[in-house]
Amino acid sequence: MDNKNQKATRQRRTTVDASSGSGAPRREEVQLEEDEHGSDAPLSEATFTRALQGLKQDICGTFDSKMDTLTLTLRSEILSVKAELKANVNSIQTLVETQGATIKDLEVSATSCSDELTSLQASVCDLAEEVKQLQSKCEDLEGRSRRNNIRLIGLAEGLELPNTREFISQLLRDLLRLEEVPLLDRAHRSSREKPKEGAPPRPIIIRVHYFHMKEQILRRAGAAAPLLYQGRKIFIFPDFTSAVAKKRSQFVNAKRLLHSCPGIKFGLFYPAELRITLPDGAVRRFSDPKAATDFISKTLGVRAAD
Numbered sequence: 001m002d003n004k005n006q007k008a009t010r011q012r013r014t015t016v017d018a019s020s021g022s023g024a025p026r027r028e029e030v031q032l033e034e035d036e037h038g039s040d041a042p043l044s045e046a047t048f049t050r051a052l053q054g055l056k057q058d059i060c061g062t063f064d065s066k067m068d069t070l071t072l073t074l075r076s077e078i079l080s081v082k083a084e085l086k087a088n089v090n091s092i093q094t095l096v097e098t099q100g101a102t103i104k105d106l107e108v109s110a111t112s113c114s115d116e117l118t119s120l121q122a123s124v125c126d127l128a129e130e131v132k133q134l135q136s137k138c139e140d141l142e143g144r145s146r147r148n149n150i151r152l153i154g155l156a157e158g159l160e161l162p163n164t165r166e167f168i169s170q171l172l173r174d175l176l177r178l179e180e181v182p183l184l185d186r187a188h189r190s191s192r193e194k195p196k197e198g199a200p201p202r203p204i205i206i207r208v209h210y211f212h213m214k215e216q217i218l219r220r221a222g223a224a225a226p227l228l229y230q231g232r233k234i235f236i237f238p239d240f241t242s243a244v245a246k247k248r249s250q251f252v253n254a255k256r257l258l259h260s261c262p263g264i265k266f267g268l269f270y271p272a273e274l275r276i277t278l279p280d281g282a283v284r285r286f287s288d289p290k291a292a293t294d295f296i297s298k299t300l301g302v303r304a305a306d
Contacts, residue, residue, distance in 0.1 A: 142241050143271065148185075148214050149239030152204040154232055157194065160204065164188060168206055175227050175234065176220035183209040205239060240271075247272035250289040257296045264300065 152168065160167045168187040172178065185207040192202060208214035221227065221236035228234065240248065251274050258266045258276065265277040274286045276295075286292035296302050 139241060139243055143244060146239045146241065148208050148211055150206050150208065150214060150217060151237045151239045152206060153201075153235040153237065155201060155204060155229065155234060156232065157189075157201045159230075160187070160189075164204070168204065171229070172206075172217060175229065176217060176224060178216070178220065182213050182217065185209050244271045251292065254286075254289055254292040254296060257293065257300075257302045261296070261300050261302055 155171075165184050165187045169181045169184050173181045187204055187206045189202045189204055195202060208217065217236065218238065225235075226233050227236070248268060248271070251268055251272065254274060255266065255268065258264055263279040267275050269275055272287065274289075274292050276284045276286070276292075278284070284295065286295065
């Protein structure tokens with residue numbers, strides 16, 4: 001094309017792509033005019049400057065519009081998130097306050113329970129000690145109520161009938177060769193169920209009226225052992241409580257060892273105390289059966305058979 005022959009004003013168009021506020025592309029045209037004589041001489045500096053300024057204004061306007069839109073969007077989202085966070089924080093704060101009040105109530109309750117538990121523990125200890133003392137007193141009273149009692153074991157069932165007290169009084173006089181018939185307050189079989197035929201007979205519990213007579217009966221029974229009546233062995237023992245009898249039975253092994261020690265005197269005193277008199281006159285007392293057995297084995301040189 002021959003540019004020199006054209007008389008009309010030539011136009012140069014510069015296309016600038018820019019994004020609108022809505023995000024859709026917009027095409028703007030910047031028209032650069034040649035000089036007023038229609039020559040094809042280069043653009044003047046002023047014209048180029050105006051074109052650049054127009055382009056700059058268009059770009060800045062588009063940028064400002066987008067920034068305003070983005071700012072409004074971000075501000076709206078921030079306000080929404082802030083409101084949501086505030087609601088959540090308020091909910092959490094309310095929950096924390098409720099839990100705090102609950103924990104405080106629990107602490108008060110736990111403190112109260114701890115104080116009550118301490119008080120109850122002290123009361124239980126006091127009551128346990130009191131019960132122990134009462135048991136000891138009851139056992140002592142029961143033992144004292146049996147001081148005049150003896151037990152006769154081995155007499156066949158039915159021989160004492162119909163008058164048990166008179167029969168036992170005469171039996172004791174004959175077996176032990178007493179000077180007089182002992183005065184008995186009562187005599188009866190133990191209250192357990194009557195044994196079947198062939199089973200051991202029930203013991204007879206006897207209450208002697210005078211304590212010195214009861215002691216004489218026990219001494220005579222020990223000296224005259226074994227006692228026989230109608231071909232059967234008869235045994236006479238003190239009538240101890242079950243607790244005392246259990247304690248005394250634990251000294252059986254120690255007494256068996258002492259029987260083989262010449263020159264040694266011993267006795268089992270109420271309720272369960274073993275007293276050993278050595279040949280030199282020294283007296284040793286034991287409430288613990290193991291301590292008594294150890295003393296006999298180590299000091300007296302007598303050991304239990306394996």
